[in-house]
Amino acid sequence: MFNNKWDPENNGVILTTEESDINYPIRPVFFEELDLLGFSSIGFLYPKSKEPILWAGGRNYYYKGEKIATTKGGGYYEDIKLEIFTDTRDLKPINIKKVIEKNREKLNIISQDSIDFIRSAFEKYQKKVDIATVSYSGGKDSIVLVDLVNRALDNNSFIVIFADTKMESPETYKTINRFIHQNPTVKFLKAEYSLDPLHYWKTLGSPGRTVRWCHTLFKTSPYIKKVREYLHNNKAKILTFEGVRAEESPKRSTYTQIYEGPKDITQINARPLLNWSALEIFLYIFSQKLPLNKMYRYGYPRVGCLVCPFTSRWSDYISSHRFSDDIESYITELRRIASSNGVKDVDKFISDGEWKKRVGGKYLNLDSNKVVVSSTKDEIEIRISNQSSNFLSWLNILTPFVFNENKGHFEYYKKMYSFSHFKQKNVDIYKIYGEIGNDLLFAIKRIANKAAYCIKCGACEALCYYDALSFKNKKIINQKNCIHCLNCLNFIEKGCWVALSLRDSSGGSNVKTAGNMDRYAGFGLRKEWLVQFLEKGSSWDGSGLGNKQIDSMKRWLQDSELWNKSTKSLSDLGKLFVNYNKPNDLFIWSVLWFNLGFEGNSPLIRWYTLEVQKGEYQKDELIKKLADYRGLSEANRTDINAISALCNLFEKSPIGNELEMGKIVTSNNKKEKFYRKGLSNNIPDLAVLYAIFRYAEKQQRKHLVASELITTKDSTPYWIFSLEYNSIKAILIKLASSYPELLHIEFAGNLENINLEEGKTSMDVIKTYISKNS
Secondary structure, eight states: OOEEEEEGGGTEEEEESSOOSOOSOOEEEOHHHHHHHTTGGGTOBOOOOSSOOEEEETTEEEETTEEEEEEEEOSTTSOEEEEEOSOOOBOOOOOHHHHHHHHHHHHHHHHHHHHHHHHHHHHHHTTTSSEEEEEOOSSHHHHHHHHHHHHHSOTTSOEEEEEEOSOSOHHHHHHHHHHHHHOTTSEEEEEEOSSOHHHHHHHHOSOOSSSOHHHIIIIIHHHHHHHHHHHTOTTOOEEEEOOOOGGGOTTGGGOOSEEOOSSSSSEEEEOTTTTOOHHHHHHHHHHHTOOOOTHHHHTOSSOSOSSOTTOOHHHHHHHHHHOHHHHHHHHHHHHHHHHHTTOSOHHHHHHTTGGGGOOOOTTSSSOTTSEEEEEETTEEEEEEESOSSOHHHHHTTTOOEEEETTEEEEEETTEEEEEEEEEETTEEEEEEESOOOHHHHHHHHHHHHHHHHOOOOOHHHHHOTTSOBOSSSTTOBOTTTOOOOOHHHHSSGGGSHHHHHTSOOOOSSOOOOOOOOOOSTTOOOOHHHHHHHHHHGGGOOOTTSOHHHHHHHHHHHHHTTSEETTTTEEOHHHHHHHHHOOTTOHHHHHHHHHHHHSTTSOHHHHHHHHHSOSEEEOHHHHHHHHHHHTTOSSOOHHHHHHHHHHHHHHHHSHHHHTTOSSEEEEOTTSOOEEEEEOOOSOSOHHHHHHHHHHHHHHHTOSEEETTHHHHSOSSSHHHHSOOOHHHHHHHHHHHHHHOTTTEEEEOSTTOOEEEEOTTOOHHHHHHHHHHHHO
C-alpha cells in the first residue's frame, strides 16, 4: 500500500513512497451521489459524466485537494445535513486518463506483487486441497480479485463462487450477471440458502454486531456446501482466494495473507489484496476498464446486504432513498422488533442503528426456557419442552452409546454412565447417572440446546470435515465418521445459534448493562503506584497521592484481585506478589491485565478486551465506541472519564507499550496520538497458562478444546491478550513439555485437547512462576 498525495492539476491523487498528505481512505465520487446530496440544488454545476467528479474521505468531500463539503447525520429516517466550505462553482470531472498515467508504475508494482502471491499460494497448496475457489461478491475488491486471479492462473485451475445472501441490491445482481456474460470460460457457481432470509430474522432475531449469525448461515455455510456438492466430496479441502483488505477494519488489519485456521480441516484463505488501499482498488479498476457496480456511483463505500448491522448511517440513508422497496420487509420487521421491545421512538431506534447492537432475544417467538439442566455430583437431569430434534441423536456427538427400551449406557473419559428417557406430556426428560464432572455437564448442556432449538440452519454441518453431520435424514450423526472432536458443539457459544440469540432476554433500547465504567476517576493504574504498593504491602496507605488517586488505586487493586474488599486486606494473590516484589516483571502485569478483564472485575477492561477489535484508535474514537456500547447516541462524562483512565493506564504502565495492549503511536506530524491494540509477543508463557486455568475454573472443568479459546467470547488468552490460535498452540506445546505436572496436551492428528492437571489451580501457576524466577 502506497501513501497518497493530492494532484490538484488533474483533480486527482498520486500514489507515492513520499510522506503522505492524505491520512484517510479515499474513494471517487460520481454525479449520482452529488445529486442525492443536493449539490446541484444549491448552485454547483457538474456534468452527468461517466468519470467521477470529487473525492471523498469519510464524510468529507474534496475537489482538487481542497475540502469543499462535509455531511452529518443520516439513517433510514434521518436526512443528511450538507455543510459547504466554499463558494458554489463549476465542477469538472476527474481526468481519469491522466490520473492513471501518473500512477501506472505503482499500479503495476502492486498488481504484479499480488499476481506473484496468487501463483505462489496456488503452487504451495494445490496438492493439499481438492479445489481452488475465488470468493466473488460483485463488490470492488472481488472485481479486482477475480481479474488478478484470472491473470495469474489458467481459468481451469479455479472456480468463482458468489454466496448469495438474497439481501443484495438489484445493482449487485446486475453486476453478477454481467460478469457471467463477459467471462464465459470461467467456471461460476452461485451458493445460496434455500429459505427466505426474513424467515431467519423472525426465528433467530435480527442479526447484530454481537450475534452475527447471518455471515455463517448465508455465506460460509452455503459456500462450503456448494463446493462439496460440486465435487461430490463431503470432505473437500478448499483453497479460497478472498478480497479482504487490512484497511477495511481494525480486525482485518491484523489478518495474515495466508490463514489455515485453528485446525487443518475445511478451508485455507489466501488474501492477495490484504495490503491494498481502497484508492488503489479503484485506480486498478479504472486502469483495466473493469465493470464497476453502480452502488459505488450512488455513494456506498462498501457493497453487501442492503440491511446489515455493520453498515453506516450514510449507507442506510442511501438505501432508504435508492432501494426503499427492497428493504421494506426488513424495516417492517425491525419496527416490529422495536415495538415488541417497548421502544417508544421506533424511527430513532432504527435510524440510530440501536437494533444493530442487540444481544438478546426477548422479542423472538421462541421459548427461552425450553431447556432446564440440573445436576448433582452423581446425576444430570435434562428437561426439554417440545424438542426440535432428538436429544439422543445429538448425544452421538459425545460418544457412542447403547440404548434400548428407554435405558442406555455410554463411556466418557474412561468412566461408565447409564441414562434413561421418559416423557411427561410435551416434556422429554433425560437422566444421566454416574460421576458427574464439569466436562460432561458442559457438553450435555450444549447438546440439550441443539436438541431444543435446532432449526437445521446448517452452520455446524458445514464445519464438519468428516462428513459425520447431516440433516438429510433423521439420524443426524453418522457414527461411523464422527471422531467426537466436538467442533460442532464448540464452534459457537452455547453450541447453537438459536440458543445464543436467546442468551440474554433483557431487551429494551439500552442493549447493554455496562456496569460502573467510570470507577477510576480518570486515573489509570500507574507503575509508580504499584511499585509503592508492592513495597509496602498491607501497610500501603497511598501516601503522596491525592484523595481521588487513592480511591482510584484502591479500585484498581480490588479489580485486579490484589486486594480483598470484604476483608480489607491483601488477597492471596496480593500476598504472593508483595513477597515477590518485582514490579518490572511483565508476568505480574500480564496477570493483573487478565484479572481486570475477568468477568465481575473491571467493566471497562472487560469491554475493551471483548468488544474493541485490534487496530489503532484515537482517544475520541474509543469514547464514541464506549458510548455506542452503552446504547447512547452521544458520549457523556462517564465515557470520557472511563477512556481517560484506560488511556492513562496504557501511558503510565507496561500494559500499554510493553504488553502492547494499548501501545502508544503517533502520526507522521507527531500531533495525533493513537492507541494500538494488537498482537503481543511479550506475554510470558506461564501468564497464558494462568489465563487458561482461570477460564477452566470458570467453566468448572479441566478438559478443554483449544479452538474454544477462540470461539468462546470470554476471558481467554485470545480475547484478553489478543493472542492468535497458532501462538496459543505453540505456547501450550512448550508448556506441556516444561510443566507436565500442570498440563498435558493432545495435538496429534485431529485432536486439540488441553488437559489441565486435576488438583492444580491458577494459583499453582503463579507459585510455579515465582518459584522459578525468585
